[in-house]
Amino acid sequence: MNIKFKKLNKTIVKCKKCPRLTNFIKKISLEKRKQNIDEKYWGKPVTGFGDINGKLMIIGLAPAAHGGTRTGRAFTGDKSGDFLFKCLYSVNISNQDFSRKINDGLKLNSTYITNVLKCVPPGDKPLNNELIKCSNYFIKELDFLKNLKVIVALGKVAFDNCLKIYKKKFKLDKKFVFKHGKKYLLPDQKILIASYHPSPRNVNTKIITISMINQLFKKAKKIAKI
Numbered sequence: 001m002n003i004k005f006k007k008l009n010k011t012i013v014k015c016k017k018c019p020r021l022t023n024f025i026k027k028i029s030l031e032k033r034k035q036n037i038d039e040k041y042w043g044k045p046v047t048g049f050g051d052i053n054g055k056l057m058i059i060g061l062a063p064a065a066h067g068g069t070r071t072g073r074a075f076t077g078d079k080s081g082d083f084l085f086k087c088l089y090s091v092n093i094s095n096q097d098f099s100r101k102i103n104d105g106l107k108l109n110s111t112y113i114t115n116v117l118k119c120v121p122p123g124d125k126p127l128n129n130e131l132i133k134c135s136n137y138f139i140k141e142l143d144f145l146k147n148l149k150v151i152v153a154l155g156k157v158a159f160d161n162c163l164k165i166y167k168k169k170f171k172l173d174k175k176f177v178f179k180h181g182k183k184y185l186l187p188d189q190k191i192l193i194a195s196y197h198p199s200p201r202n203v204n205t206k207i208i209t210i211s212m213i214n215q216l217f218k219k220a221k222k223i224a225k226i
């Protein structure tokens with residue numbers, strides 16, 4: 001981790017710019033979920049993690065209430081993370097097929113994982129002003145990841161909000177319509193790939209399967225030259 005990222009992450013973890021979200025995190029972390037009632041929740045904004053020299057970025061919308069907000073790492077300790085890491089392991093993006101807690105030995109191959117918004121919003125619905133406030137952190141991540149070539153957005157909401165931030169940063173006026181597996185050229189020459197979210201609902205209804213997501217990540221690796 002270089003100094004720029006260390007400084008950024010320190011700022012994010014302490015951030016309280018969105019009182020509605022800060023209060024919601026506090027509430028979740030005090031009430032907890034039945035199966036985690038004896039655990040101490042992370043209870044703060046969640047930073048990105050992985051290889052800061054990586055060519056691939058994987059983004060979600062926001063940390064999960066009892067996943068990232070509990071464990072302190074994105075896509076860690078929840079069912080979406082379980083599914084995602086099964087896929088990432090089978091395509092050699094991660095060194096293990098699970099992501100349960102910080103310090104569980106997880107390593108990513110040329111890949112950085114983050115969320116557009118660093119705090120979980122109620123009902124997974126952030127307000128526009130919260131997205132605007134948090135977008136500066138995401139823009140910094142994009143700037144600091146010098147080798148970044150490909151972004152995989154997990155879910156339409158992450159995809160749309162990533163594009164909102166690009167619109168703000170680059171005055172992008174082109175309309176991109178979400179389609180699973182489709183790739184889009186961004187104004188900074190990075191490639192954005194749209195993916196369905198690895199949520200239990202999408203997995204249980206077979207909207208996505210392991211082989212579909214594996215294929216998508218193989219394509220992302222090929223484009224990024226990993």
Ligand code: SF4
Pocket residue numbers: 012015016017018019021022045117118119130133134
């Ligand atoms: S969503 Fe972003 S800007 Fe708002 S409090 Fe969390 S880290 Fe800060």
